[in-house]
Amino acid sequence: MTHPWIGADENTLPLKELSPPVLPEPPLSGVDGIDCDACGRPVDEWTVFEDDTWRVRALRRDMSFPGSAMLESVRHAKGVADLTPEEAAGFGVMCQRVTRALLARPAGAPGFGDGRVGRVHMHFWGDGGEHFHVWFFPRPLGYLDLRGSYLVEWEELLPPASEEGLLAAAADLRARLNG
Numbered sequence: 763m764t765h766p767w768i769g770a771d772e773n774t775l776p777l778k779e780l781s782p783p784v785l786p787e788p789p790l791s792g793v794d795g796i797d798c799d800a801c802g803r804p805v806d807e808w809t810v811f812e813d814d815t816w817r818v819r820a821l822r823r824d825m826s827f828p829g830s831a832m833l834e835s836v837r838h839a840k841g842v843a844d845l846t847p848e849e850a851a852g853f854g855v856m857c858q859r860v861t862r863a864l865l866a867r868p869a870g871a872p873g874f875g876d877g878r879v880g881r882v883h884m885h886f887w888g889d890g891g892e893h894f895h896v897w898f899f900p901r902p903l904g905y906l907d908l909r910g911s912y913l914v915e916w917e918e919l920l921p922p923a924s925e926e927g928l929l930a931a932a933a934d935l936r937a938r939l940n941g
Contacts, residue, residue: 790892795838800893807929810936812836815849816856818939820932826920827899827913828873828931829864833857834895841894842886857884857896863938864900872930874923875902883913 792798803809803817811818814836821830833856839845845853861882871877880903886896899917901908908916923931 791890792838792892794892798838798893799891800834800895801838808932810932811939815852818856818860818935820928820935821897822925822928822932824922825928826874826917826922827902828923828927829867829879829900829935830917831860831864831898831935832895833860833898834893838892839894840892841888845894859939860898860935863935864898866938867900867934872927872934873900873902875905878903880904881909885914 792800795801800817803819805812808820808822809817810820810831817834817836819832819834821832833853835845835849837849839849842850842853861884864879864882867873867877867879869876869878873879879900881901883899883901884896885899899913901913
């Protein structure tokens with residue numbers, strides 16, 4: 763598979779200039795829980811774990827890496843700074859649980875490549891919606907081109923996995939988190 767940078771060098775790769783600053787910045791979606799997509803989200807086939815504090819959802823929109831997931835607070839928190847001390851402590855535990863569950867996938871599990879995971883990348887951008895959430899992307903074992911921040915770039919370039927593959931990976935992650 764090729765990508766847009768093959769054959770490009772510093773003389774042919776176009777540079778993009780930053781747009782001028784926009785101040786004040788436009789509001790994020792779901793400010794103060796109003797029209798927040800995450801608040802009151804019903805449990806469905808994409809929900810792989812939920813307790814009183816945390817929800818883990820498998821990602822389904824045009825995802826290339828089955829098993830990619832989002833951890834979000836059940837309570838509307840604006841960001842990590844808005845978590846209570848108890849939620850902040852539980853956040854670390856949940857990050858470890860999700861990471862361990864993804865790393866435990868054996869060969870033949872649903873996922874990219876042979877299903878095994880080399881590393882789990884966790885990302886917190888916080889520029890889309892106000893509701894606290896972090897992203898987990900399983901880097902397929904052996905795919906060294908995907909190391910580091912390039913994983914999310916490839917996520918945008920590779921073709922999406924089938925819905926069947928994404929649901930199978932969601933079921934696998936659900937079993938590992940609830941087992």
